[in-house]
Amino acid sequence: MAKTFDVLIQGGLVVTGAGIRKADVGVQGEQIASVGPGLKSEDAARTVDASGKYVLPGVIDVHTHPVYEDDLGGLSRTAAYGGTTTLVHFAYAKPGTKLLNTIKQFKEEGAQKSYLDFGVHGALFDPASQIEEIPKAFDLGVTSFKMFMTYAKLKWMTDDYHLTAAMDLIAQCGGLAMVHAESGLVTDYLEDRSLKKGEDQKGVFLKTRPDYLEAEAIFRAISIAAVMNCSLYVVHLSTAKGAEVVQRARAEGQPVYVETCPQYLALTDDVLQRLGPLAKIGPPLRTEMDRVALWKAIQAGNIDVVASDHAPKNKMKDDPFFEAPFGSPQAETMLTVTYDEGVNTGRIGPCRLVQLLSENPAKIFGFYPRKGTIQNGSDADLVLFDPNQAVTIQSQNQHSGVRYTLYEGRNCLGTPVLTMQRGKVLIENGELKGKPGEARFLPTRISKIKP
Numbered sequence: 001m002a003k004t005f006d007v008l009i010q011g012g013l014v015v016t017g018a019g020i021r022k023a024d025v026g027v028q029g030e031q032i033a034s035v036g037p038g039l040k041s042e043d044a045a046r047t048v049d050a051s052g053k054y055v056l057p058g059v060i061d062v063h064t065h066p067v068y069e070d071d072l073g074g075l076s077r078t079a080a081y082g083g084t085t086t087l088v089h090f091a092y093a094k095p096g097t098k099l100l101n102t103i104k105q106f107k108e109e110g111a112q113k114s115y116l117d118f119g120v121h122g123a124l125f126d127p128a129s130q131i132e133e134i135p136k137a138f139d140l141g142v143t144s145f146k147m148f149m150t151y152a153k154l155k156w157m158t159d160d161y162h163l164t165a166a167m168d169l170i171a172q173c174g175g176l177a178m179v180h181a182e183s184g185l186v187t188d189y190l191e192d193r194s195l196k197k198g199e200d201q202k203g204v205f206l207k208t209r210p211d212y213l214e215a216e217a218i219f220r221a222i223s224i225a226a227v228m229n230c231s232l233y234v235v236h237l238s239t240a241k242g243a244e245v246v247q248r249a250r251a252e253g254q255p256v257y258v259e260t261c262p263q264y265l266a267l268t269d270d271v272l273q274r275l276g277p278l279a280k281i282g283p284p285l286r287t288e289m290d291r292v293a294l295w296k297a298i299q300a301g302n303i304d305v306v307a308s309d310h311a312p313k314n315k316m317k318d319d320p321f322f323e324a325p326f327g328s329p330q331a332e333t334m335l336t337v338t339y340d341e342g343v344n345t346g347r348i349g350p351c352r353l354v355q356l357l358s359e360n361p362a363k364i365f366g367f368y369p370r371k372g373t374i375q376n377g378s379d380a381d382l383v384l385f386d387p388n389q390a391v392t393i394q395s396q397n398q399h400s401g402v403r404y405t406l407y408e409g410r411n412c413l414g415t416p417v418l419t420m421q422r423g424k425v426l427i428e429n430g431e432l433k434g435k436p437g438e439a440r441f442l443p444t445r446i447s448k449i450k451p
């Protein structure tokens with residue numbers, strides 16, 4: 001006789017953004033069929049013992065770059081090991097390329113290679129020629145678009161004229177503008193001046209990218225978004241000054257969503273001084289004061305999302321610092337590091353953690369309640385998290401294509417032991433069970449549900 005449940009996760013503490021309770025989770029096919037106490041193992045084809053563990057909704061990482069050392073397949077695999085079940089990638093349309101073509105390529109390649117369900121943000125490197133493609137991107141299921149307010153020298157920066165034009169169009173279509181907020185031209189001047197003086201670029205990396213410039217760019221983006229009536233998402237907030245600016249806009253009721261990343265919550269500039277190019281990321285690792293302020297902003301409800309900005313680049317510790325590219329691997333360590341820094345320190349509880357990593361990104365990008373929670377009818381995207389298992393993060397145990405991590409040697413308490421996507425076990429006790437090509441593309445929809 002057919003069993004009621006394909007899988008029964010028994011005896012765990014089920015965590016959602018709304019609360020924690022001891023409950024069993026019955027999975028039928030791809031979905032959660034029942035959540036409650038006393039579900040019977042004889043009704044299940046397979047029972048997983050979750051006693052002493054948290055049952056979390058799978059992590060939804062909405063800031064990933066599968067164009068460097070981890071491609072759409074490799075990135076999804078390394079993320080799955082870390083408890084992630086859904087990704088939203090930035091489809092980088094480099095100058096001279098078409099936004100729509102890039103989005104189509106990502107969708108096709110993802111369908112073949114990805115282990116995880118995924119969505120796509122458009123990312124415009126050449127807004128003057130790419131903005132006009134924005135309305136058509138909505139037909140492809142892409143409704144969020146990132147612009148750079150920095151990297152002027154690299155010719156990736158969107159000037160205010162085109163930022164305004166993009167926000168105008170995005171607002172008309174009901175989408176979301178996303179900004180990397182740092183003042184590009186001021187940064188370039190500071191860097192050029194420092195290079196002329198012959199200063200050690202590692203030593204002055206933070207000084208050439210001061211916190212004022214993040215705050216200034218955020219304020220400018222918020223102001224333009226207010227004038228254009230456009231919803232705004234600030235990626236990777238990294239400073240106390242920036243947090244103050246977003247706090248003010250949100251208090252006034254402006255739709256500004258805010259993301260930070262585990263690296264800004266766990267690391268500071270001393271790591272850059274130690275690891276050199278490996279820790280060269282944009283925005284830079286900041287000061288302890290900034291790190292503490294970000295946690296305060298999380299506690300105050302002024303940061304909605306923690307996402308990885310996973311962008312592993314091929315570089316070595318002793319490479320020349322100035323020439324080294326920006327980016328680091330973060331997807332696999334995100335849940336463990338954020339849990340350790342947030343929950344184990346008493347800064348936040350498990351529910352807030354789930355809001356930041358799953359529920360809020362699901363709400364903002366329109367996946368909720370299909371994803372981002374644990375309830376009847378939701379996709380069975382689940383993570384078993386063992387809060388008592390100690391781990392030491394080492395690059396040799398990671399699954400990214402690069403052989404370094406900024407957390408080398410760091411001891412954390414708590415780690416995911418099982419990752420399930422739509423009822424199928426992807427990772428169990430460190431073993432990969434999933435296959436590429438079973439992922440689904442998820443169209444985003446900018447919802448009006450407030451995180």
Ligand SMILES: [Zn+2]
Pocket residue numbers: 063065309311
């Ligand atoms: Zn990024």
